[in-house]
Amino acid sequence: MRALVVDDSRAMRKIIGGALRKLGYETVEAADGAEALEVLKSGPLPDLATIDWNMPVMDGLTLVTQIRANRAYRTMTMMMVTTEAEHGQIVRALAAGAHEYLIKPFTPDALEEKLALLGLLPEVAGA
Amino acid sequence: MTAGFELEELGHYVEDEALLQIVMQMWDSFFSTVEPPYPAFEPIGAEGPVLCASVSISGARPGLVTVTVPQATASALAAVMLQEEALPEDEVHDALGEVANIVAGNVKALVPDAGSLGLPVLSTATPRLGNGAAEVGRMDAVWRDGWLSVIVWLS
Amino acid sequence: MPLTNQAFDWVCTLVRRESAIVLEKGKEYLVESRLVPLARAAGAPDVSAYIEGVRVGLDRRKQMDIVEALTTNETSWFRDGAPFTAFSTAVLPDLKQTRGATRQLRIWSAACSTGQEAYSLAMLLKDSVVAEGWRAEILATDISNEVLEKGRSGRFSQLEMNRGLPANLLVRHFTRVGTQWQVNDDLKRMVTFQHMNLALPFRGVGQFDVVFLRNVLIYFDVSTKRDILQRVRAVLRPGGYLFLGGAETTLGVDDGWERTLIGRVSVHRPKNGG
Numbered sequence: 001m002r003a004l005v006v007d008d009s010r011a012m013r014k015i016i017g018g019a020l021r022k023l024g025y026e027t028v029e030a031a032d033g034a035e036a037l038e039v040l041k042s043g044p045l046p047d048l049a050t051i052d053w054n055m056p057v058m059d060g061l062t063l064v065t066q067i068r069a070n071r072a073y074r075t076m077t078m079m080m081v082t083t084e085a086e087h088g089q090i091v092r093a094l095a096a097g098a099h100e101y102l103i104k105p106f107t108p109d110a111l112e113e114k115l116a117l118l119g120l121l122p123e124v125a126g127a
Numbered sequence: 128m129t130a131g132f133e134l135e136e137l138g139h140y141v142e143d144e145a146l147l148q149i150v151m152q153m154w155d156s157f158f159s160t161v162e163p164p165y166p167a168f169e170p171i172g173a174e175g176p177v178l179c180a181s182v183s184i185s186g187a188r189p190g191l192v193t194v195t196v197p198q199a200t201a202s203a204l205a206a207v208m209l210q211e212e213a214l215p216e217d218e219v220h221d222a223l224g225e226v227a228n229i230v231a232g233n234v235k236a237l238v239p240d241a242g243s244l245g246l247p248v249l250s251t252a253t254p255r256l257g258n259g260a261a262e263v264g265r266m267d268a269v270w271r272d273g274w275l276s277v278i279v280w281l282s
Numbered sequence: 283m284p285l286t287n288q289a290f291d292w293v294c295t296l297v298r299r300e301s302a303i304v305l306e307k308g309k310e311y312l313v314e315s316r317l318v319p320l321a322r323a324a325g326a327p328d329v330s331a332y333i334e335g336v337r338v339g340l341d342r343r344k345q346m347d348i349v350e351a352l353t354t355n356e357t358s359w360f361r362d363g364a365p366f367t368a369f370s371t372a373v374l375p376d377l378k379q380t381r382g383a384t385r386q387l388r389i390w391s392a393a394c395s396t397g398q399e400a401y402s403l404a405m406l407l408k409d410s411v412v413a414e415g416w417r418a419e420i421l422a423t424d425i426s427n428e429v430l431e432k433g434r435s436g437r438f439s440q441l442e443m444n445r446g447l448p449a450n451l452l453v454r455h456f457t458r459v460g461t462q463w464q465v466n467d468d469l470k471r472m473v474t475f476q477h478m479n480l481a482l483p484f485r486g487v488g489q490f491d492v493v494f495l496r497n498v499l500i501y502f503d504v505s506t507k508r509d510i511l512q513r514v515r516a517v518l519r520p521g522g523y524l525f526l527g528g529a530e531t532t533l534g535v536d537d538g539w540e541r542t543l544i545g546r547v548s549v550h551r552p553k554n555g556g
Contacts, residue, residue, distance in 0.1 A: 083232025
């Protein structure tokens with residue numbers, strides 16, 4: 001399975017990407033929403049995108065909205081991974097089209113459990 | 128004084144205890160392989176060069192969250208966070224910025240009618256927020272032979 | 283004094299055998315910090331010496347203290363996923379048929395810890411039978427008053443909320459209070475927390491349609507396990523269901539059960555009970 005990790009922090013891309021690769025994912029990265037759209041245009045469609053909220057150029061909520069508006073991306077699951085922690089923000093992200101929401105900080109277990117909820121744990125994981 | 132009363136009220140939203148909880152949750156998440164920091168009763172004086180990552184909060188009560196550490200502590204924290212020794216300076220800055228971003232996001236959730244977070248800004252001194260802003264929450268802690276200091280300003 | 287490799291390896295093997303939880307290399311610090319209170323209480327000079335003492339002592343109770351100290355934080359919402367899917371897709375539809383006359387369900391979350399299992403069940407019931415006007419209640423019991431108090435408060439930290447709770451259920455059933463999240467009253471009213479030692483007779487708990495007794499029998503020896511399973515059978519209504527942990531079985535312990543597979547999940551039902 002393939003995942004697109006969208007976060008403006010290189011450290012966070014390393015942490016999320018590393019955890020996903022440990023679970024059996026192949027990962028690609030983007031540092032903001034606009035870059036993520038470029039990656040989606042140029043490569044095969046990932047199964048999963050983890051999306052940060054606050055980023056330069058194009059923020060995560062806008063990215064979710066744009067991905068949602070494009071039928072070609074329908075099969076990709078979107079999970080916000082962000083420090084935005086208010087009830088109302090989670091509601092907004094889900095309304096925009098995000099499928100799941102993980103609040104930073106999180107443990108690797110929490111990421112894995114969210115993927116299990118989404119049915120997106122590669123078979124090799126947990127073996 | 129009305130302003131004083133309001134600031135006291137704001138301090139109520141961002142209690143030092145809440146800040147400690149936020150920092151400890153970050154520890155349990157990204158630094159769980161090493162010993163946790165322990166809270167200090169008094170602010171620790173800055174000796175030698177420090178690094179500060181700050182993130183602004185917009186909204187009805189604009190604010191600022193700062194995370195300040197000695198430079199050596201910043202490098203050690205980044206090494207733990209990324210499980211990688213001898214990281215280049217820009218990656219250390221990025222990691223500390225992300226720490227500040229996470230603390231600020233969780234602090235923002237405590238402040239009523241808060242707007243959005245700014246992007247992390249790195250500096251070599253802890254900025255102060257002027258124009259009627261006050262320090263409403265603070266956490267100082269000792270970690271290994273360094274320290275960290277988290278301050279929340281609201282106006 | 284850092285943990286010796288030998289002590290760490292022995293603890294990993296013990297925990298994996300008893301709870302199926304895998305402690306990876308690099309978690310030495312976790313093991314040490316969690317076991318410091320036990321080592322101190324036992325008067326051991328350090329954690330490695332304490333572990334060595336338990337290893338050679340062959341005292342099961344002390345072994346389980348170690349397992350417990352290292353696994354108590356493993357509580358997630360909808361833990362292990364599949365049992366809750368089996369509950370929703372097979373057990374509930376069946377009970378809707380067999381309990382149609384009374385339109386009431388009672389469920390027991392035994393060894394409930396801080397209540398994530400009980401509240402997870404409440405969320406599923408809320409969206410199914412409760413929405414159709416049924417009455418559903420959950421009894422959540424544990425031996426620790428500390429965890430019961432926390433479960434009863436219905437307040438969970440951000441980190442706890444991140445553990446396996448679907449975001450759409452979080453926004454529907456929880457409200458943020460400071461750094462924590464509070465379960466909403468309608469869900470809270472469905473769950474009653476009560477102190478109980480499973481090794482002693484169950485007094486005044488009533489009858490249940492479903493019992494969740496997951497990952498707790500491991501803490502008891504075989505004769506106590508048998509005794510508990512027999513007493514669970516006595517409080518289970520005819521046609522009721524028992525859920526055990528993924529690595530647990532009634533086989534060879536108490537013969538009064540038959541096992542049914544729902545997907546990959548084993549559920550246990552009293553023989554001649556339905």
